[in-house]
Amino acid sequence: MKCSRLILVFALFGFTLGLSAQTATLTGIVLNKANEPLREVNITTNSTGTFSNESGFYSLQVTADEAITVTFSHLGHKNAVLKDLILSTNEVFEFNPVLSVDAIQIDGVTITPTGKKMVSGITSLSPEIVRNIPGANAGVENILKLLPGVSSSNELSTQYSVRGGNYDENLVYVNEIEVYRPFLVRSAQQEGMSFVNSNMVQNVRFSSGGFQAKYGDKLSSVLDITYKKPSETNVQLDLSFLGASATVETVSKNKKLSTISGIRYRNNSLLVNSQETNSNFNPTFADAQTFTTYRFSNKFHLDFLGTVSINDYKNEPLNRQTNFGTIAEPKSLRIYYQGEENNRYNTVLGALKGNYFVNEKTTLKLIVSLYHTTEEEYSDVIAQYELGDVNNDLTSDSFGSATNLRGIGTQFNRARNELDALIFNITHKGNHTIENKVLEWGIKYTHEDIRDQLRESEFIDSVGFFVRPPLPEFNTNEPEVPSNSPLVAYDGVNAINFVKTDRFSGFVQFSNRLSLASHDFHYNIGVRAQHWTISGEDIKTSSQFVISPRGQVSLKPSWKSDMVFRLSGGLYYQPPFYRELRDATGTINPDVKAQESIHLVLGNEFSFNLWERPFTLMSELYYKRLNHVNTYTLEDVRIRYVANNDAKAYAYGADLRLNGAFVPGTESWVSIGYLKTEENSNDRGYIARPSDQRLKFGVLFQDYIPEFPNFKMYLNLVYNTGVPGGSPNYADPYVYNTRLRDYKRADLGISHIFVGGNRTYQKNHWLHRFKELSAGFEIFNLFNNQNSITNTWVRDVDSKQQFAVPNFMTSRVFNLRLRMRF
Template identity: 35%
Template sequence: MHKRLLLLFVLLLALTGLKAQPLIKVTGLVTNELKQPLPEVTVRVMGQDQSSLTDEKGNYTIYSSSTSFVLKYFLLGYKPVLITISHDQAGRLIQNVSLSESSNELEQVRITSRQNQLSNSTTINIAGIAAMPSPSGNFESILKTLPGVSANNELSAQYSVRGGSFDENLVYVNDIEINRPVLIRNGQQEGLSFINSELLSSAKFSAGGFEARYGDKLSSVLDVKYGRPDSSQTVLTVGLNGASLSTKLLRQHSFLLAGLRYKNNTGILNTQENKGSYRPNFTDAQLIFQQELSPKVSLNFLGSINSGTFKLIPESRQTEFGTLSRTMRLNVDYDGEETDDYRTLAGAITTLYTPKPNMVVKWINSYFNTLEREKIDIQAAYFLSELSPVLENQGSGPGATNKGIGGYFTFADNRLRSQSFSSELKGDQTFNSHTFSWGLRFEHKNYNDQLNEYSLIDSAGITRFYGGPVIEAKNKLNIRYYSAYVQDSYRLSAHTDLQLGLRVNYNDLSEQLLFSPRLLLAYRPSGNNKIFRWSAGVYQQAPDYRSIRDFLGQLNLRQKAQRSYNASAGMDYAFDGLGTRLKFSTEAYFKYQDRLIPYMMDNVRIRYLAGETAKGYTYGADFSIGGEFVKDLVSHFRLSLMKAEQNIANDQAGMLKRPTDQRLNFSAYFQDRLLNSPTYKVHLNLLYGSELPIGAPSSTRYTDNFHIPAYKRIDIGFSKDFLDDAALRKPGFLDKYFSSCALYAEVFNLLNIDNTVSYLWLKDLNNVQYAIPNYLTGRRINLKLIIKFKNSK
């Protein structure tokens, strides 16, 4: 009896104590950056056992017995958020939260997120970009390791996707479509690409089958974001090829991102066979500022100045080519110089309006102004010889038989100014089972082009023109583009989602009203580690200035839009293996193009046959596997198979290979740590691309009777972060002022392979034509230091 009374007394005391504790009830809505509800977000009271999950509509409820506590919101693939709650008495609170995507989360394991299900794109691990050994240093280097992307030039930021040309790729920064220079004819003239990887918050890439929300081009979409940073930070990078400085400032209702970059790759260009004085100087400055004007309205500004000058005073060249049984040598002496320069000014203002928690509207206004100039005045005298076996005659070395003596002359004085203004209104609204998106866009482009160029070759006393007659043209062109889209992402069942979209566009050049329907169906089995996708759609690319200008600089103002019918089927599969979480992806695709503008490639310059049309097809399959084989270091491997052919109307040649018909691409980006010294890391980048078709010069008819050999390249880098978390001892001075201090030693083109980018065509005394390869860069050692400063208190 006494025991029962004692137990009752203890219970009463406990109940009294509990009653004395105030009970706080917190409810709210968790959304992503597009204000779309996020289900299955974990909400936890730090230091207590209380936790909850958001429902399908993103709503949650959680209780706390303390008046002051911290709530943590986290979901795989998103940055966790901590919010301090302080309330004097018991009651109800409403706390809405927005989570932003985490670029450092492995995309290999994020396929289980429903937010990724209706997206035919790859999330790029931007955290590893700085470690990738790349001679260009541009963000696009990582794209060349992705499925569907072809590789054949380490100096260029341009890329080909699933048989498409460089002009068929869309690039967005903060939903702003980026305009790029068009006069570049050699990869060595390219400087800094628009994207500053140090300012990125996320990046996604689609090699095809992309949504209706994206624009009207045939091949791919690169969608990057300069978003709100986690914290304030300053990063300094100094290397043999240039330097950069970036800073991120975070405030409660605003943030600022700023970046300065400088590039001078003289050392890399000096490894080429053309010897001379290289003076490449490229600079870039970018500023992003966002201010929250009210809880529902914010304003974002993006400004950029990108400029570059490439100057070359060539002196000499010696190239050996041919076979083991027959080796040829070309010796060239040069006179003259080449100067290429460009400047791009860009600005954009975005107004973000959130009238409801489930609705967001953006008004984007952007302006691009680009000036490009080419000045080339180079003459050369050459001696072409055939090498014979080594003669032991006074140590004179290999004998040589004269095959031809001649010269060639190249002149160009070109100037192109292009301006683009666009205004776009777009919105997204999420309902119970679907997300509806829409957009309206107007763009006005203006071109002012002056062309004056010619090339002359004198082979063995016979004067021959290469590239056609003298080109003299002055062109002025204005084009207005109007486009709109609607898109609905609908949940058919717990495992199946359907996305339907339609784009409509019109331009006053071709005067066509174009309709482009698109579909994406995704199915995720109950196992939650697989996603199957099927896509189909019509993609139509309206004519632009470059595609309507022919070899002579004349404009085909009657050109119609290019059109492609695309279909694909793919799968993502996440599994555990090799001691880590891996993701295997594969996709098969087919594209039928009933209206194409054929073109020929000259280095990285696209030369359109503007008055011709063609029909063609492209089909292939991509395979990739990747994961965190070593903690915090992502590695991935991919294999791409493809065939691309076309039939040019009325040329009687039948089906021919397209210039981008690269049948096989393989890439591997592997990272590792030294077992006994984990602060030391190795970064290996391997690329292989099979041969590319090319035709002989002096012909306005497209041919594919020659080829550029396979592209093979290995770049390797070694790094040490003196402040790595795995370091047993950290230098006191560095630890006091810096959060990271990493030194990189890189070897570009480790095996010193001679990769061919184009050909110089010459004839000998017997009127036999030779294709003399123009090689890319050789082996080169690079050093760079990346320092991240600690935040000032």
């Protein structure tokens, strides 16, 4: 039996034995029609109940993964009934009912594994899954990469591409506040941590296309994060070989003031030292965040979000040996380094959000935020390489070492890049609700002030002669014929830019839910507009305007089957940000237009019970047609734009995800995605875009031992086909368009829960002080796959052939982890 189960776990991860009672939490504030809190409201389910306190607050543990009915009753008010609610294990679901003298029957929550069906096409992810699933860079983005249509082939990076877009095409919000990432990061191991602190997250919502007008102007996706508003005081610690974090939740006695604050530290040495390059690695990745809410009254709440992040990356590479090629013709690259990299990225974000509840139908919001980043890239690295064959004689003492050297050379990379960016936003939003109709609107002003100094160069010396750029003015027959042309860096950029951008944007959208011949029908129509002006020193002033209509419709037929059909789309624009204005030489082109994309997404969501457990099958077909495309190249995570609009492109594909309780009391899923995206630059014909990742397969699986349910297993698997990339400098993508190898990775986590869920201890036990306590281990890259993100290009002096030497990423790594909450 155990053998059969093991086979199923590693094949389809779906069918196991055992059952244990799991719980979720329903929480919120009960109000009356005057928006005043109601105390002593009786909240009951079939098996449990509680009362609201003097501030109207309640918290109720309910059974997870099965349909429940929750009733809110209070003397002098009619009952409010929340029907057919299913919550995932450990999910925290916030529900704030308004009791009236009229009868209320709340039945909009439909049976699904995640508690509710999202007619807007937004995927909702469990925060507990985000916190528990292992990964080299665990967090929200680690889970997103397991969704269909979301791709990343670099475990150290928190960046991701969605349905053919690049890293710059994704919107990220925290409590409706737009957040940004550093500009100059070029290597994933320099990134440090995600902006989002997973331990502070309450809700995670994600849209991979066809999103509503209330979201901003980007081409690909929206990640909408909600930080917690604590209901009680907690302290949480998370310790591992990769770093540590501490999170503190506090609530005042009168429940008016609540804060959640987190401090994180991360050190990637464990992961980086598993790579082929030996180095002295001394990184410091640390940040502090706080989210505070003060309820001045029932009508006015004020939120504050503050973050400080310090990423100090120091690396002194020493040596590297990479064996590549084929079994019949193995090759070896050995590199000896001198010098070091010293990069620093410091960011600060402060934001205030005022919420004014005019009445139970109308809410007004004002959001002010200021983001500041100072970034430095200082590096001087000399690399001397030897290219040769590999000794494959198993009996030889020098087995695996380089022989028959065919190329010797030196490469010197130097960078002195500095950037200072200040981004100010002020936003007004509002909404008005009448029965099932919702009107939402917003207006926003953004000021961007960028000061950038770009100085970097690459010099190459091959067997005693200087290698110049392969440009007509340097076209010589070296080394046979000496060259008298000046010594010029093989690849160099030198520019100073001062750029300011002023943006005015706004939106209005209308949603309605109604019944058509007993079928539930929901629609949302909206429009966005943006006007921006670019100016700066030695830059001509340029202004542009775009308007973006969007819409979504959904239909839930009155069938026995629980099914929803969705159609969404519109005209989407991405006005250029600073990096999109800067070409490969560092020159600013203020006339770069907004990239334009027509989205069309057709989706279906089918919920059903299998083995007496809930499952949901979600499928989407999508098509994008892009104009005014700003082409780019991608090296590791660094994007370099051409800064023009001379291309058009398209993307189409299909996404499929089966989500449910494969094992009772847990949530797992299997996702499959197909994508094809190509671009046509200057009518030269269509070729694959850098993000053309044809096939995606992802698995998230949770399990436990039936006899010992506190032993948990978390497993994620990713398979991505290779993307175009790794071309040498100056290569024409129409001539040289190869693909990197496929990306295959598995991360495994096993933990034991000492305290948590249904496991508690008496007051006289030393574990009573803990609300949660777990310990375990993680194995990253379980099968030790050799994945690569870029190639190093090395010349053979004799044949003048260039060899693509893969830059392998992290190998198998073991990590210990301890989590506690008290």
